[in-house]
Structures are given as C-alpha cells and as structure tokens.
Amino acid sequence: FILVPQVDGVRTETTVTASPALLSWTAAEGKIDAAFDGVACLRIRGRGVDLTIGDASTGLTPFTGSYLLRDPMDGAAVFTSYETGRRYRVTSLRGELDVHGAEALG
Known part of the structure; x- marks a missing residue:
C-alpha cells in the first residue's frame, strides 16, 4: 500500500x-x-x-494489484491483495472514511 x-x-x-x-x-x-x-x-x-491509503501497484495483472470494496455491514474499506491473497480491513474509530474506487480493480 x-x-x-x-x-x-x-x-x-x-x-x-x-x-x-x-x-x-x-x-x-x-x-x-x-x-x-x-x-x-x-x-x-x-x-x-x-x-x-491506496494500492502501490501501478497496474493490475493476475498476480498484482488489489480489489477494494466497502463492507455493507459496517462501512469498513476492505482491500484484497492479489499478491498475497490476504485481506486488509480499514475501519474508523472516530470520524468517517471517505472511500474512492470501491468495487473497482487496481
């Protein structure tokens, strides 16, 4: 990231x-x-x-990049990394998250 x-x-x-x-x-x-x-x-x-917080990858391939989604249950931003297969969750304890590019690849 x-x-x-x-x-x-x-x-x-x-x-x-x-x-x-x-x-x-x-x-x-x-x-x-x-x-x-x-x-x-x-x-x-x-x-x-x-x-x-953004994807450090400049391009999307089958092995690099990430997918970003907004969790409908609590509004958290969730990045799925194609390189590691892991998910990274961003939540706010105070204030609002401003999420750009949700439901988009790369």
Whole structure:
C-alpha cells in the first residue's frame, strides 16, 4: 500500500520521523501518527492532515494489484491483495472514511 498525507485533497510536504514504536508525518497543518497494536493491527491517528491509503501497484495483472470494496455491514474499506491473497480491513474509530474506487480493480 501507499500512504499519502494530504491537505484539501492535495499531497502535502511532511517531515517523517520514526522510532521503534511510532511513525509520524508532520506538516505545517497538522500531524499523522501510526503505531502497531499487536501483530495484526496498525493504528493511525491524525489532526489537520488527511491520509490516503491506496494500492502501490501501478497496474493490475493476475498476480498484482488489489480489489477494494466497502463492507455493507459496517462501512469498513476492505482491500484484497492479489499478491498475497490476504485481506486488509480499514475501519474508523472516530470520524468517517471517505472511500474512492470501491468495487473497482487496481
């Protein structure tokens, strides 16, 4: 996946800092932090900066790319990776997910 910090829908310049426990993107408008919560969960929080999560693959083949869907039960975004065969679920604990490209390949 690719993680892109944005302000008003445009990629913003950030300073990236990392420690064993926390990865942070800091911009003039705010900050995003990411930390693992165990081996299967990544927690992301932020203020003033949006984060776009997308497919890092530039093309779709039978062995690369992903499929994105919106789970009708709880509104979570679910990526299915063709490379790994795994599913990655994105849920919001607070605020709304803005999902673009649901039900689309690549």
